[in-house]
Amino acid sequence: MIPLLIYVAIFVGSYLLVNRVFRRAVRRDFTSLKTVTFGDESAVVSDRWASVISIASIFLLWGMFTGSSLLPKFLHMPGPFEGTADFTYTAELPDGRRDDATVTVLVHPIDQKVEPPAVEPGPGWAKNDSATVGVWRSGLIRVDRNDENGRDQGARVVAVDGQPIAPGESVATPFGRVGMSPKGTLNFEPSKGWQMEPIWLPAPEAVVERMIEIARDGFRGSTLWEHLGYSLFRVIAGFLLGALVGIPLGYAMGLSNWFRGWFDPIVEFMRPVPPLALIPLVIIWAGIGEAGKIILLFLAALWIMAIAARSGVSGVRISKVHAAYSLGASRVQIMRHVIVPNSLPEIFTGARVAMGVCWGTVVAAELVAAEKGAGMMIMVASKFQNTDIVIMGIILIGVIGFGIDILMRWAERVLVPWKGKG
Amino acid sequence: MSGLAIENISMRFDLPNGTSVQALKNVSLTLKAGELMSVLGPSGCGKTTLLNIVAGFLAPTEGQIVMNGHRVTGPAAERGMVFQQGALFEWMSVRDNVGFGPRMKRMPRAETAGIVDHLLEVVGLQDFKDKAVYELSGGMQQRVALARCLANDPDVILMDEPLGALDALTREKMQSLVLKLWKETGKTIILITHSVEEALLLGERLLVMAPRPGRIHTEYRLPFADMGVNADLREVKKHPDYAPTREEILNMIWNMEEEIMGRTEAGA
Ligand SMILES: Nc1ncnc2c1ncn2[C@@H]1O[C@H](COP(=O)(O)OP(=O)(O)OP(=O)(O)O)[C@@H](O)[C@H]1O
Ligand SMILES: [Mg+2]
Numbered sequence: 040m041i042p043l044l045i046y047v048a049i050f051v052g053s054y055l056l057v058n059r060v061f062r063r064a065v066r067r068d069f070t071s072l073k074t075v076t077f078g079d080e081s082a083v084v085s086d087r088w089a090s091v092i093s094i095a096s097i098f099l100l101w102g103m104f105t106g107s108s109l110l111p112k113f114l115h116m117p118g119p120f121e122g123t124a125d126f127t128y129t130a131e132l133p134d135g136r137r138d139d140a141t142v143t144v145l146v147h148p149i150d151q152k153v154e155p156p157a158v159e160p161g162p163g164w165a166k167n168d169s170a171t172v173g174v175w176r177s178g179l180i181r182v183d184r185n186d187e188n189g190r191d192q193g194a195r196v197v198a199v200d201g202q203p204i205a206p207g208e209s210v211a212t213p214f215g216r217v218g219m220s221p222k223g224t225l226n227f228e229p230s231k232g233w234q235m236e237p238i239w240l241p242a243p244e245a246v247v248e249r250m251i252e253i254a255r256d257g258f259r260g261s262t263l264w265e266h267l268g269y270s271l272f273r274v275i276a277g278f279l280l281g282a283l284v285g286i287p288l289g290y291a292m293g294l295s296n297w298f299r300g301w302f303d304p305i306v307e308f309m310r311p312v313p314p315l316a317l318i319p320l321v322i323i324w325a326g327i328g329e330a331g332k333i334i335l336l337f338l339a340a341l342w343i344m345a346i347a348a349r350s351g352v353s354g355v356r357i358s359k360v361h362a363a364y365s366l367g368a369s370r371v372q373i374m375r376h377v378i379v380p381n382s383l384p385e386i387f388t389g390a391r392v393a394m395g396v397c398w399g400t401v402v403a404a405e406l407v408a409a410e411k412g413a414g415m416m417i418m419v420a421s422k423f424q425n426t427d428i429v430i431m432g433i434i435l436i437g438v439i440g441f442g443i444d445i446l447m448r449w450a451e452r453v454l455v456p457w458k459g460k461g
Numbered sequence: 462m463s464g465l466a467i468e469n470i471s472m473r474f475d476l477p478n479g480t481s482v483q484a485l486k487n488v489s490l491t492l493k494a495g496e497l498m499s500v501l502g503p504s505g506c507g508k509t510t511l512l513n514i515v516a517g518f519l520a521p522t523e524g525q526i527v528m529n530g531h532r533v534t535g536p537a538a539e540r541g542m543v544f545q546q547g548a549l550f551e552w553m554s555v556r557d558n559v560g561f562g563p564r565m566k567r568m569p570r571a572e573t574a575g576i577v578d579h580l581l582e583v584v585g586l587q588d589f590k591d592k593a594v595y596e597l598s599g600g601m602q603q604r605v606a607l608a609r610c611l612a613n614d615p616d617v618i619l620m621d622e623p624l625g626a627l628d629a630l631t632r633e634k635m636q637s638l639v640l641k642l643w644k645e646t647g648k649t650i651i652l653i654t655h656s657v658e659e660a661l662l663l664g665e666r667l668l669v670m671a672p673r674p675g676r677i678h679t680e681y682r683l684p685f686a687d688m689g690v691n692a693d694l695r696e697v698k699k700h701p702d703y704a705p706t707r708e709e710i711l712n713m714i715w716n717m718e719e720e721i722m723g724r725t726e727a728g729a
Contacts, residue, residue, distance in 0.1 A: 358548040361518050366562040366613050367538030376561070380552040457551040460595035 041116075041233060042100055049096040057088050098243060105242035106234045116233035119174045121146050123156065124214030124229060128182055129198035130165045137197070140165035142182055144214070146229040149173040164188050170227070175236045177228035179220070195223055241427040246434070249427040258428070259419060261411050267435060269411040273329065274397045274443075277336020281393065285341045286386060289348025293382075299349075306342055306349075314339035314400040318407055327408035332401065339400045340393040347389020351382025384451075384458035391447040398440045413439075463529050465492040465515070465617055465649060470524035472510050472675075484510045485521070486674035492666075494616070497643050497650040497686055499664030501657060501710065503717045507675025508653045512619050515651065516542050529616065538562060541615030543606050545622045549594045555581070555605055556590045562613030580608040583645075584638065600631035604638070611646065620652040624659065636662055636694060644690045657710050662689055662697060669710060671717055679713065681706070 102110040106118050124144045131137045140161060147153040155169040164187035172178040182196060183189040197203060199210040199217045209218035215229035237245065254263045261269075291298040292306070317335055325331035355378055363373045405414025413436050420428035451458065472485040484507040492498060500508050513519040515526055517536040526533035528540065541562075542548075549558050556577055557564075563573040581587045584604040586597075594602055603623055610618055623639075624632045636659060643650055654660050660667050665686045671678035683706070689697045697703065 356547055358544045359550065361513075361516070361536065362542060362544060362548040362609075363550075363561070363565075364518070364536035365516055365538070365540055365542040365615075365619075366565060366609070368561075368565040372565050376565075377550065380550070383552070455552075457593065457595060460551050460593075 042104060045103075046096065046100060049092070049099075053089070053092045053096070057086075057092075101240070101243055104233065104235050105237070105240055105245075107242040107244055109242075109244055118234045119146075119232045119236075120214055120229040121148065121174050124212075124227075126200050126212045126214065126217055126227075128165075128196050128225065129201070130183065130186060130188070130194045131197045132188055133193040138163040138165035140182070140186070141167045142180060142225075142227070143167070143169045144178075144180070144227055144229070145169070145171045146174055146214075147171055149176065160185070165194075172227055172229055174229065175231055177226055180225050180227055182225055190223070196225060199225070238424055238426055241430065246427045246431050249425075250431045250435075253428065253431070258416055266411055266416050267413055267439065269409075270398075270401050270405065270413040271439065273332045273336055273401050273412070274394065277333045277401075278340045278390075278393055278397050280333065280337040281340025281397075282344045282390065284337075285344030286348045288341075289345040289350075290352055290378075290382075292345065292349045293352025294378075302345070306345055309338075310342045310346060314396065315403050318404055321404075322408060327410075332404050332409070335404055336397045336400055339396050343389050343393040343396060344386070347385050347392075348382060351385030351389075352378055354385060355381045383455045387447070387451045387455055387458070391444060391451070394443050394447055395440065398436075398443060402436055463494045464496075465529075466527040467491070467511075467515065468525050468527060470511070470514060470521045470526070472507065472514060472519070473522045483674035485514075486676050488524075488675070488677055490668070490677065490680075492617075492649055492651070494649050495647045496665055497652070497663065498666040498668055499660035500651065500653045500668045500670060501655075501660045501714065502670030502675075502678070503672050503714055503721065504655075506670045506672035506717075508670060509621055510675065511670075512542075512621050512651065512653060515617075516540050516619050538566070538613050539616045541610035541613055541618050543603070543610050543618065543620040543623045546599065546602065546626045549602055549605060549609070551593065551595050553594070554591050555586060555594055555597070558594055558605055559608045559612050561609060576612050577608075580612050583611075583642070584608045598631075600627050600635060603627065603635060607638070607642065611642065611648075615648070617649045617651070620650065622653055622655060625655060632656075632659070633694060637689070639663060640686060640689050643686075657707055657714070658698075661685055661703065661707055661710070662694055667710075669713055672721060678717075681710075 099110070099114075101107070103114055103116050106115045122145075124146055125141050126144075127139050127141050129137055129139050140163065141158070143156050143158050145153055145156050153171050155171050158167045158169045160166040165182075166185045166187070168180060168182050168185060170178060170180045183194055186194060188194045196219065197205075200212050202210045204210050204217070204219050206219050206221045206223050209216050211217075215227060218226040218228065220226055241249075250263075257263065258266065288298075288302060292302050293299070314335060317338055321331045321335045321338075325334050359377055359381065360373060363377045368376065401412070402414040405412035406418045409415040413432055417429045417432035417436075420426075420432065467488060467490050470485055470488045471483070474482045474484055476482065488507075488511060500511070502508050510519065514521050515533070517526075517533050517540065533540075550561065553561070559580055560573045560577045563576055568576075577590075578587070581590055584607055586601060586604055586608070589597060589601065594605060597605065603626075606623070620639075624635050627635060639650075639652070640663060642648070652660075652663055654663075661683060662685050664681070664683055667681040667683055669678045669680070670676065685697050685700065685703065688700065
């Protein structure tokens with residue numbers, strides 16, 4: 040909730056700052072009204088500053104809530120309590136006699152082994168205690184353990200830091216929450232602050248460090264590049280096979296009634312089946328090896344490419360075909376010089392979609408079962424609660440997916456510059 | 462026998478709902494080689510259908526087209542077509558579009574290049590040879606379409622509202638260009654238009670068609686096209702016969718449109 044509020048605040052704040060303060064000098068003219076031409080996608084251009092601030096604010100929030108060392112301290116959200124905490128408790132005997140004692144708790148980082156601090160027992164029959172609790176954890180403290188009159192003598196804790204407490208209740212102290220179990224044992228939970236525990240969300244630099252480490256040492260017997268390379272290889276192999284079969288199939292469907300009738304039901308049925316739903320069947324048929332994955336990706340790409348090629352063929356403007364005919368072109372020439380080039384933009388759009396779907400599918404398939412691959416890496420890491428590896432994996436998967444899309448768009452621009460210009 | 466004969470063409474479209482549209486009924490006419498005929502008529506009177514039948518894209522339900530003594534059975538390079546727009550191949554440069562016909566005939570490269578260069582010069586696009594067609598303005602694109610058609614050296618050029626999408630000024634220039642090309646190349650041309658002025662200026666013969674069913678209504682023989690070859694088209698419009706003829710044809714088409722409206726209103 041708080042991160043969301045901060046995020047919204049950054050969004051609004053940076054908008055006002057950039058547009059009202061820095062851009063006040065910009066002349067308002069008709070082009071500045073472009074954004075009201077709804078439906079004209081080209082009229083809305085993404086604001087570069089907004090993109091930069093958007094990415095920066097995500098990292099900022101990430102750093103703020105993980106106590107990142109990359110950020111100056113004052114930007115950190117309040118962290119969990121760490122150090123020596125103390126609170127007093129009041130014990131009462133059945134006859135009404137009361138005595139106070141102090142509990143000193145050393146709150147230590149989870150990965151450190153520490154001894155309880157040494158304390159004087161103090162005067163009275165209730166003796167001072169000491170204990171250790173890990174940061175973000177909580178611990179039971181048997182305060183009556185060393186008291187002269189303990190539980191066996193009927194002593195009960197009735198107050199903490201002077202505030203009355205009963206079983207099932209709790210008292211807030213400056214250092215955290217002291218609760219009482221139904222049986223009357225105290226339980227200290229040092230205040231957690233607003234930061235996330237590394238096991239939920241590691242700091243950015245921890246993820247980077249882990250990435251460097253895995254890039255150097257590998258993960259589960261394979262280097263990082265092998266994991267990513269395997270995923271990429273599967274995608275490319277599956278996509279190429281799918282395109283190799285799907286494009287001719289789509290052409291046939293676009294050109295022949297018989298093919299159209301024959302394959303339409305199959306294609307239309309398979310198209311809405313998410314490739315992920317095929318994973319179990321593919322595993323049964325082909326096992327968890329490379330073949331199964333490539334078959335899966337082949338199937339994922341096949342229908343998309345077939346449909347793209349089909350609509351590319353049937354989308355040709357009839358006047359172009361007529362023009363070619365009356366210029367003396369034969370059927371084969373029309374196929375080669377009109378139908379195929381005319382369908383290329385559609386095929387490229389299909390290829391972009393197919394590559395995206397394949398990348399998503401390969402990761403999912405590797406999550407289910409694989410020996411190598413980006414998906415397998417994050418799945419195994421999650422089993423061992425290596426959240427940093429999981430996040431690193433997710434980021435790498437995203438970056439690669441994005442890279443694939445950029446590459447496809449670039450190829451599209453270079454290879455079919457006439458797209459949308461007919 | 463050289464020329465184009467449209468012999469008793471009828472065309473009926475059967476619609477999926479069981480009814481049918483009589484788009485053309487008993488249309489006959491002959492064009493001598495080198496004649497330029499413009500065709501006018503209210504929307505839906507079958508002009509495009511007639512042109513498509515002549516081009517060989519549609520088979521008529523009755524009648525036949527005879528071209529230079531043989532029967533037309535499909536599209537062929539002897540009958541070139543210029544469309545209103547969007548028929549250029551946007552994946553090819555201007556040069557490749559114009560050279561498309563010769564390339565399909567496997568004409569030697571050098572010869573093709575010669576034809577292309579010549580025609581681009583004729584239509585005034587020699588500096589745009591290597592541009593993509595979508596980088597050209599609408600008027601330039603139509604000039605490319607004309608050049609592409611001419612590059613194939615057809616006997617007949619069929620034009621379906623070739624200048625329909627152009628602005629008035631560009632249109633006027635293109636009209637002069639069409640006349641010039643007609644005179645220089647001696648092609649037989651059928652030109653469909655919605656503009657009475659254009660039909661008057663460009664039509665050596667002018668055919669007015671009537672709708673429902675599509676048929677020939679009136680035919681004119683006009684002197685304006687010949688005048689326009691050597692003179693400014695605006696001068697031609699000052700000819701004493703021009704305005705009266707224009708009014709006559711406008712009235713004729715106006716009445717047809719009224720009749721259609723009246724009929725649909727009465728039917729409704
Ligand atoms: N493929 C077709 N299927 C069914 N009906 C058609 C088809 N093509 C044309 N028609 C009908 O035939 C008639 C003539 O159409 P056509 O396109 O030839 O008219 P047009 O004179 O060219 O009209 P416009 O000036 O608007 O271009 C119309 O009523 C039209 O609805
Ligand atoms: Mg028409």
